[in-house]
Amino acid sequence: MSYRIDLLGFPFLERGVSRGPWQPAADVYRTQDGWLVKFDLAGVKTEDVTVRAAGHALIVSGVRRDMQTGQGLTAYLVEIAYSRFERRIEFPDDLDRACLTATFCNGMLVVRLRTRS
Amino acid sequence: MAENSEITKKRSESLRKALLPVLPIRNAVLYPDLLMPLSVGREASVAAANAALAGEEKTLLIVAQKDGQREDPGPDDLFGVGTRAVIRRMSRSEGTLELLVQGVERVKVVRYDTSAPYLQAEIEALPAPAGEGVEVEALFQSVLELGQRALHIVQPEQPRSLESIVGSERDPAGLAYLTSSMLNLGAEKAQRVLEAASNLEALELAHAFLAHEVQVLELRQKIASHAATEMSKEQREYMLRQQLRAIQEELGESKPEAADLELLRKRIEEADLPEAVRKEAERELDRLARLPAAAPDYQITRGYVELVAELPWRHGTRDALDLTAARAVLDEDHYDLDDVKQRILEHLAVMKLNPGAHAPILCLVGPPGVGKTSLGQSIARALGRKFERMSLGGLHDEAELRGHRRTYIGAMPGRILQAIRRAGVNNPLLMLDEVDKLGRDFRGDPASALLEILDPAQNGSFHDNYLDLPFDLSKVFFIATANTLDSIPAPLLDRMEVLRLSGYSPEEKVAIAQRYIVPRRLAEAGLKTEQATIPDEALKRIVNRYTREAGVRELERAVGTIARKLARRFAEGKAEPVEVSAAQVPEYLGAERYSRERARGVLPPGVATGLAWTEFGGEVLYVEATRLPGRPRLRLTGSLGKVMRESAKAAQSYLWSHADELGLPLEKFRRDGVHIHVPSGAVPKDGPSAGVAMASVLASLYANRPVAKDVAMTGEITLAGLVLPVGGIREKVLAAHRAGLRRVILPRENAKDLKNLPEQVRAEMTFVEVDTVHDVLREALPGVAQQAREPAAAD
Numbered sequence: 001m002s003y004r005i006d007l008l009g010f011p012f013l014e015r016g017v018s019r020g021p022w023q024p025a026a027d028v029y030r031t032q033d034g035w036l037v038k039f040d041l042a043g044v045k046t047e048d049v050t051v052r053a054a055g056h057a058l059i060v061s062g063v064r065r066d067m068q069t070g071q072g073l074t075a076y077l078v079e080i081a082y083s084r085f086e087r088r089i090e091f092p093d094d095l096d097r098a099c100l101t102a103t104f105c106n107g108m109l110v111v112r113l114r115t116r117s
Numbered sequence: 118m119a120e121n122s123e124i125t126k127k128r129s130e131s132l133r134k135a136l137l138p139v140l141p142i143r144n145a146v147l148y149p150d151l152l153m154p155l156s157v158g159r160e161a162s163v164a165a166a167n168a169a170l171a172g173e174e175k176t177l178l179i180v181a182q183k184d185g186q187r188e189d190p191g192p193d194d195l196f197g198v199g200t201r202a203v204i205r206r207m208s209r210s211e212g213t214l215e216l217l218v219q220g221v222e223r224v225k226v227v228r229y230d231t232s233a234p235y236l237q238a239e240i241e242a243l244p245a246p247a248g249e250g251v252e253v254e255a256l257f258q259s260v261l262e263l264g265q266r267a268l269h270i271v272q273p274e275q276p277r278s279l280e281s282i283v284g285s286e287r288d289p290a291g292l293a294y295l296t297s298s299m300l301n302l303g304a305e306k307a308q309r310v311l312e313a314a315s316n317l318e319a320l321e322l323a324h325a326f327l328a329h330e331v332q333v334l335e336l337r338q339k340i341a342s343h344a345a346t347e348m349s350k351e352q353r354e355y356m357l358r359q360q361l362r363a364i365q366e367e368l369g370e371s372k373p374e375a376a377d378l379e380l381l382r383k384r385i386e387e388a389d390l391p392e393a394v395r396k397e398a399e400r401e402l403d404r405l406a407r408l409p410a411a412a413p414d415y416q417i418t419r420g421y422v423e424l425v426a427e428l429p430w431r432h433g434t435r436d437a438l439d440l441t442a443a444r445a446v447l448d449e450d451h452y453d454l455d456d457v458k459q460r461i462l463e464h465l466a467v468m469k470l471n472p473g474a475h476a477p478i479l480c481l482v483g484p485p486g487v488g489k490t491s492l493g494q495s496i497a498r499a500l501g502r503k504f505e506r507m508s509l510g511g512l513h514d515e516a517e518l519r520g521h522r523r524t525y526i527g528a529m530p531g532r533i534l535q536a537i538r539r540a541g542v543n544n545p546l547l548m549l550d551e552v553d554k555l556g557r558d559f560r561g562d563p564a565s566a567l568l569e570i571l572d573p574a575q576n577g578s579f580h581d582n583y584l585d586l587p588f589d590l591s592k593v594f595f596i597a598t599a600n601t602l603d604s605i606p607a608p609l610l611d612r613m614e615v616l617r618l619s620g621y622s623p624e625e626k627v628a629i630a631q632r633y634i635v636p637r638r639l640a641e642a643g644l645k646t647e648q649a650t651i652p653d654e655a656l657k658r659i660v661n662r663y664t665r666e667a668g669v670r671e672l673e674r675a676v677g678t679i680a681r682k683l684a685r686r687f688a689e690g691k692a693e694p695v696e697v698s699a700a701q702v703p704e705y706l707g708a709e710r711y712s713r714e715r716a717r718g719v720l721p722p723g724v725a726t727g728l729a730w731t732e733f734g735g736e737v738l739y740v741e742a743t744r745l746p747g748r749p750r751l752r753l754t755g756s757l758g759k760v761m762r763e764s765a766k767a768a769q770s771y772l773w774s775h776a777d778e779l780g781l782p783l784e785k786f787r788r789d790g791v792h793i794h795v796p797s798g799a800v801p802k803d804g805p806s807a808g809v810a811m812a813s814v815l816a817s818l819y820a821n822r823p824v825a826k827d828v829a830m831t832g833e834i835t836l837a838g839l840v841l842p843v844g845g846i847r848e849k850v851l852a853a854h855r856a857g858l859r860r861v862i863l864p865r866e867n868a869k870d871l872k873n874l875p876e877q878v879r880a881e882m883t884f885v886e887v888d889t890v891h892d893v894l895r896e897a898l899p900g901v902a903q904q905a906r907e908p909a910a911a912d
């Protein structure tokens with residue numbers, strides 16, 4: 001096992017992996033009464049996800065656990081990020097008074113934000 | 118992030134009793150939130166990673182080894198504080214795992230479990246470093262700036278903004294971790310940052326490490342840029358050299374030294390060298406090729422090879438062997454000098470019959486201005502040989518002739534080889550002028566060096582110190598010249614064939630002037646021969662009244678003066694030809710310089726007329742004697758040499774012992790001495806030829822009778838009264854003739870020399886040939902003569 005700090009750059013930043021918990025990819029849509037936000041959170045159990053609003057921000061966090069952990073399994077390639085994740089998306093509206101619903105559909109977490117009544 | 122820490126806290130508690138696989142790493146520390154690529158190869162580490170990958174969250178403990186060299190670290194080899202991390206990515210290949218791990222939080226190891234094939238640990242989460250304030254703020258900014266500087270040095274092209282990486286959160290510990298991870302701190306220092314309990318401590322540590330690192334980096338950059346300038350200087354030189362080479366190639370002189378060598382080699386090849394010489398030359402050339410051009414030896418060796426290539430080892434001119442043509446050339450250039458011309462023609466004849474014959478070595482002896490050097494030139498012309506001349510006058514260093522050995526700085530070949538090199542042939546006519554004026558001192562004796570050069574038996578392999586190879590001088594025609602033979606060492610004289618050139622008579626001088634000098638001088642002054650004539654009478658006046666010499670140099674100068682004055686007249690507009698009559702000569706040359714050398718009108722008893730020979734021709738010499746009352750001895754003055762003094766004493770002894778026979782009244786002289794003086798007192802005189810004059814003057818004094826005033830005399834006497842032959846008869850007789858004396862007493866054996874005299878002179882003079890002193894006295898002292906006749910006859 002060898003390790004060398006590469007002063008010439010931050011290779012870990014070049015690989016599309018940022019600091020801190022991993023961030024799931026998201027799509028944001030405008031709707032008639034607010035926003036629709038879709039998160040790529042395949043393989044995450046519903047009970048492991050927390051969705052909350054704080055001021056103008058929507059914060060989705062949680063943990064992804066690997067299901068394939070039984071005896072006789074040996075990993076050869078791991079690219080899917082496990083463990084804790086967190087994604088924070090800022091909106092122009094104040095979300096504290098918004099109506100927030102979240103559903104899982106085919107591995108996608110769909111969050112509806114109704115800001116206008 | 119209060120919720121987050123709460124979750125973490127809960128998880129920590131749940132993990133408290135659980136065991137995490139431990140992955141020890143070397144030389145580095147993983148900090149919370151940061152990513153680190155790892156290559157896992159050790160068996161225990163691979164097992165730990167596998168265990169982590171089998172977990173739902175792929176969590177493991179990353180702990181730094183205290184000693185990076187340990188291959189199989191146990192619990193004691195690891196630090197007590199590590200980082201809980203998750204595996205973000207992994208790929209496996211041939212037993213090694215490439216991991217990308219990300220730190221989550223600092224943890225303290227509660228205990229290690231070694232029951233599994235890999236190390237496991239029970240951990241307890243440590244709170245994130247806390248603390249804020251002005252100091253932390255200031256340190257944060259300072260670390261940020263230092264980090265930025267470090268990045269700038271490391272990545273000058275696209276410096277990444279550290280601020281953008283730190284993000285808006287401005288977490289002090291996060292910055293400390295980030296900057297520490299940038300540096301190659303080593304496990305121990307990195308671990309101190311990880312274990313820092315507060316933000317302040319973490320930042321202080323990071324600042325110290327970063328400051329040091331920036332210093333090192335800046336120093337390294339300075340060194341690197343210095344090296345770069347050094348490099349570019351070398352590159353610049355290289356570029357210039359390349360350009361120079363290109364220019365030289367354009368000019369056809371690619372690699373100057375090599376071209377030079379090639380040229381020399383070609384010259385050696387083209388020169389017609391004997392085998393041994395060629396080998397030597399090639400050896401020197403090879404030596405030269407190995408020497409750098411700047412070496413001091415290079416020029417020396419190069420000069421040597423050049424000399425070898427240039428010397429005419431086998432190249433010579435063909436001799437013109439046409440005797441008639443040669444005779445014509447010699448006659449054209451020189452008047453009379455029959456002896457020499459005969460000798461040259463004889464040699465030509467020998468060469469015609471035997472081409473391998475040694476060239477003769479001649480020595481021309483004669484007064485200055487008689488044409489020795491120009492005779493050499495015309496001999497060369499007659500033979501068709503190259504002419505080279507070198508003066509040996511004042512030469513006193515043997516090395517001048519033989520050269521210096523090449524070990525000396527500035528060594529050169531000797532004058533002989535230099536002359537040969539100039540001539541370009543191995544059979545030039547080499548004239549060694551003034552061989553009688555060779556010097557000699559502690560530096561060696563050049564005369565001895567000449568012995569080898571002039572010996573036909575030895576000069577076939579002449580050895581010059583510089584050349585250091587034998588050179589054949591046997592084909593060189595040597596002609597030495599000298600004014601007198603007296604100062605030439607006998608061994609040297611012995612090697613040469615001596616040819617005498619005596620002085621010219623006035624008639625001969627006039628002829629020479631008419632035939633050679635006048636045309637030449639007129640031409641030099643830009644006049645045509647028909648424009649001016651100098652009749653014999655005028656020339657005779659010049660010879661007698663304006664010059665006194667054996668040769669014709671003064672005469673030539675006088676004619677030159679007349680020619681120039683004539684030239685001026687013509688230049689001023691005169692048109693008709695001029696004849697310079699004898700009466701007009703003073704107009705051109707001024708008052709007569711020499712009065713006619715007249716015999717003394719009256720000779721009192723005790724004065725006789727002798728004849729002397731000098732390097733400059735003959736002279737009339739008066740010997741004077743007077744009685745010295747009360748001092749019975751012989752006093753001799755007038756700068757007389759030893760030989761002359763002895764001949765005076767011999768004369769005195771002879772007269773005393775034969776006083777009765779000669780009827781000399783010697784009573785008066787028993788108590789009185791005699792003083793003999795020979796003017797001019799300032800001119801040194803020597804030689805035995807004044808013997809007869811001494812005897813005559815003494816007899817005249819004793820008998821108190823004057824010597825006949827029209828008689829000049831020369832000859833050596835012996836104590837037995839015999840008169841022996843002497844040299845220089847021709848010059849002496851000419852001098853007597855010049856002085857108006859018409860009777861000359863000379864030894865009978867010298868009668869043969871009289872045929873050398875010009876016809877006219879011979880006709881005007883009476884020659885009395887004598888055998889004994891009695892004969893002399895009879896002729897010179899008429900009064901003594903009768904008494905002397907009988908005993909002389911009895912002899």
